[in-house]
Amino acid sequence: MEKMINLTINNLPVTVEEGTTILQAARQLNIRIPTLCNHEDLCVAGNCRVCVVEQVGMRTLQASCATPVRENMQILTNSMQVRQARKTIIELLLSEHNADCTKCYKNGKCELQDLANEYRTGNQVYIDLVPLKHYTIDQSSPSILKDDSKCIRCQRCVRTCAELQAVSALSAAYKGSEMKISSFYERPMHEVVCTNCGQCINRCPTGALIEKNYIDEVWDAIYNPTKHVVVQTAPAVRVALGEELGFEPGARVTGKLVAALRRLGFDSVLDTDFTADLTIMEEGTELLTRLKKVLVDGDKNTALPMFTSCSPGWIKFIEHTFPELLPNLSTCKSPQQMFGALAKTWYAQKKGINPKDMVSVSIMPCTAKKFEATRPEMRDSGYQDVDYVLTTRELAIMIKQAGIEFMKLEDEDYDSFMGESTGAAVIFGATGGVMEAALRTAYEIVTGREVPFTNLNITPVRGMEGVREATIKVENVKPEWSFLEGAEVKVAVAHGLANAKQLMTAIRDGKAQYHFVEIMACPGGCLGGGGQPIPTSPAIRQKRAEAIYAEDEGLPIRKSHENPEIVQIYREFLSEPLGHRSHELLHTHYKPRKRY
């Protein structure tokens, strides 16, 4: 039992566990104290000071987010002194801030704007400092736009990048009035170690860090009568889009998503889930092939463990940080890029569309995929395989712009083909999902039986623990896999690059042995991706995860190899996993990048 502390807040008594902050204690009393720098996912900064409260008897105000409760504290959250200080602080922030809200991407979705609104800071007393500053806007990254004139220096991004992602592409630089959030030696974002994961965007309270948006480009393509616009939607989008459009977190809106995309005018509404299933076929086969090469042929050049390669934030991270482990990376492209390559080849062929006239759009929970689409490796169809990547948030904006009443839409189904999906593909959206999907298929290839878990739910690889491990014993295998008889396949899962870094360090130093490792750059996996609705928190991500697993259970087919369209594409086009065409279109290799 924790020690309990008694205090009063605005004269109301409350008893809370020792270690609770004043802010948390106030929430228990349903008293809201405004915050800006504070974020549930991050360590306490205590730097914006909008959360200050009065502690009776103290000379100074206390930052409620950073101050633990003490016995008999008397806290006032709305005294004259507090109100005046809070209003002054908001006004000070605004005096440094390029507050052109109506031209700002975050208009209506901005924590600073909300506060300014709440405090009616209409007539500024202070001098406008913006004309005296030399704020820069960095548009160099294909994923992220960094506008210093909107930055309130709360350092949420700095903490995100360091604590959750262990990348530290952003840090506080200079001091005093010059203090700013900077990349390494102020190099443009596309030249630094930034992985484009977008986690900083998810936590930036203002418009200082936003996704590079391609909304107008996509509208232009839709309006262009000579273009056939194909759209694909990633698994995690369907459990999050609702949050932007009136639903509670955890709502599954797959059918409405499809209906909305049709109404927006996309010509083919397809599903990335299809290539998620394809990834399982290719990656699962690759894993088995690698195991065979190492265990049977004694091949020294084949690297184990094999790492998943569907998360482009993770790919850029390993290129920069663990280039020596690149041979361990599966050669599979991400489902988005497999889809892109097939859309402009197989799909175009079958539909009789000239790939030159095709525009390929993807709706992703992810900002790193914007960067990925521009990689030189991703032009195997002879064109840029994916033309535009929109985040869940951008799609929501388009839906609103089009005047679609999302909540009232009737559910619709994806087009066929490249629209069929299994439960295995859906769970790609959650950390551990790729692992689970791969095991469902690989185990069955090897043994001819379903994975030995109740209802196909491989629970040891599920959950929100940063790094998870599991061992699966393989017995009574088919004759052609006899070398795996009795083998214990060891797997590990990590999400968030800080956890990935920890796991990679252990693997590199020989301190941990596995056969197969799944890494997702974002906390919670894609469902917590950098393109997902804001805000994010552990509770919200948990809700999305529950929705993903519910979607999986609700689908009639839950194993990738049983997807009829997968069977069809191997029959008609690819012949076999890791075959000649697969190599051409679905696989690639990555090269080391420098840290600086």
Place this chain on the structure above:
Amino acid sequence: MEATKLRRVDFVFRPDNTSIDVLRKTLKRDADDIILELIDSGLKGRGGAGFLTGLKWKLAKEAAGDIKYVICNADEGEPGTFKDREILDRVPRRVLTGMAICAHTIGAKEGFIYLRAEYKFLAHKLKAVMAEMNEEFKKLGLDFSVSLRYGSGAYVCGEETALIDSMEGRRGEPRNKPPFPVTAGYLNKPTVVNNVETFVNCCIIANIGADEYKKFGTDNSRGFKLFSVSGDCSKEGVFELELGMTLADFVEEFGDGDTKAVQVGGASGFCVPRKKFKDTIIGFEGIPTGGSMKIFNSTRSMYNVLHNYLEFFEEESCGQCTPCRVGCQQLIKGIEAVKRKEKPAGYLDELVKLAKVMKVASKCGLGQSVGNAFVSIVENFREEIVY
């Protein structure tokens, strides 16, 4: 409160041939006994904040954990302060003895001197003395050694938690308190951070005893203190004076006959105008100072004085918290605008309100003290700011 008469004393800079004996004698004493005597002596930190040194040591001693640290704050960045430099140059053994007594008291094995970057020229000599003293500690059976760390030139790194951040290799930014360094300091271990002069005073108290020490100063401000005197003065330099004199006495002794104001305590201190000299006691009952005493005569423009201080703060704020980072900019731009008549004189009242918010809402002592100079100068020399 009774003021003392201005009296020069000579404890700190006395030729140092007793330190080792003092240490030998003190190491035989019980830690609690040392703490009691230190609390009894009434010694308050000489770095500016004025926390009871004995209490600080007590908290660090009682903090859980086997690993503890002693840090000597030699960052001396307050404008107009140069007494720590003098101490480290002339009587470094006293400082190290004070640190060793602290280590013995709280149970620390490692100590650091955090030296202001501009004082690197002292390093060579200091290192030699440290090596010699580390040997002495060993001989006396004290498992403690001191090493040197350099500051990076930022004023804010003199703030104890920013100092610790900087020692840990991070950007020096003041931390949230609590936890205080005495429970979670360097590498999250209990840590005592004291000013150079504070450690010397600990050494002196161990030598002469609390009863003797208490004979100096007032109830609230025990002992004596080094003053760094500069500006329009008859004599400038470092002077050791009993605490508790009036500013009038001080100006009588050090002024040039035409003193208009004294800035007590450096940029983060208060500006006292001539008419208040008599009623101002230098000490914790009046206006405390980390040592800086800057004297201004009638030729000085208080606008320029204030502008200088604000420039200093605008640049030296670490920039992390809103009231300090933006407040400093607004204060300086504000008085400029008033001077240029772009804002009415009444805008100064708005700025005074702002300065008061900075005082209560800033994260650390830097932002909290900007208002001291600002309000005291604006309130006492308003015409000079406006016209």
